[in-house]
Amino acid sequence: MNLRIIYQTDEGGVSIIVPADCGLTIEQIAAKDVPAGKPYQIVDASEIPTDRTFRNAWEYQE
Amino acid sequence: MAITLDGTSGINSSGVIVAPDGSASAPAITNDGDTNTGIFFPGADRIGFAKGGAQCGEFDASGNFQFNSGYGSVATAYGCRAWVNFNGTGTVAIRASGNVSSITDNGTGDYTVNFTTAMPDANYAVVFGNGDNTGNITQSAYLYSSATYTSSSYRFTVKNNGVGPYDATVITSTVSR
Numbered sequence: 001m002n003l004r005i006i007y008q009t010d011e012g013g014v015s016i017i018v019p020a021d022c023g024l025t026i027e028q029i030a031a032k033d034v035p036a037g038k039p040y041q042i043v044d045a046s047e048i049p050t051d052r053t054f055r056n057a058w059e060y061q062e
Numbered sequence: 063m064a065i066t067l068d069g070t071s072g073i074n075s076s077g078v079i080v081a082p083d084g085s086a087s088a089p090a091i092t093n094d095g096d097t098n099t100g101i102f103f104p105g106a107d108r109i110g111f112a113k114g115g116a117q118c119g120e121f122d123a124s125g126n127f128q129f130n131s132g133y134g135s136v137a138t139a140y141g142c143r144a145w146v147n148f149n150g151t152g153t154v155a156i157r158a159s160g161n162v163s164s165i166t167d168n169g170t171g172d173y174t175v176n177f178t179t180a181m182p183d184a185n186y187a188v189v190f191g192n193g194d195n196t197g198n199i200t201q202s203a204y205l206y207s208s209a210t211y212t213s214s215s216y217r218f219t220v221k222n223n224g225v226g227p228y229d230a231t232v233i234t235s236t237v238s239r
């Protein structure tokens with residue numbers, strides 16, 4: 001499964017964490033690389049839009 | 063007195079095997095028929111490596127690894143501590159990496175590299191290389207402010223012709239420390 005971790009930025013946008021093949025689980029990567037205290041979601045990569053024309057306008061939905 | 067062991071069982075010992083210091087031209091631990099190549103001990107707390115009668119590498123007394131490899135002499139090697147190659151377009155994806163747990167896509171041409179094992183401090187050096195197949199070859203990458211430059215990650219932006227942030231097909235970065 002090709003997963004991503006998403007969370008809302010302080011500016012109201014959305015950051016997407018792309019995991020590397022580093023031996024850590026997606027949960028371990030989330031615990032380490034999501035800023036402390038930020039709620040996040042683990043989603044399939046196919047749920048992330050591929051058209052990045054308006055990338056900075058993307059919004060995070062709970 | 064030299065001792066020759068015949069057979070294929072090798073040497074099994076529950077004790078310490080002690081070798082003399084040796085030298086680059088006559089290593090203490092060497093190979094039958096190639097006695098100027100092997101391991102020697104050039105000084106206290108040092109392990110040397112010889113090839114063809116000349117020193118080609120060493121772990122020095124501080125634990126630093128030194129090698130020649132065309133440099134001209136044996137000198138300390140400073141390692142690449144992390145690296146990543148990823149696609150910043152479409153479905154952003156990492157092609158290959160080392161000591162990188164993830165990259166964070168923060169926006170157009172805006173990324174964070176997260177280390178699997180943190181650096182000892184934030185005083186490392188970062189190098190970038192970017193490109194794509196659209197002719198936008200005049201690209202550059204910049205680190206963000208020092209606030210985003212930590213022992214566990216660094217954030218940077220890729221720009222095209224200095225115009226603005228840009229998603230490139232090939233984005234690479236290495237960290238030395």
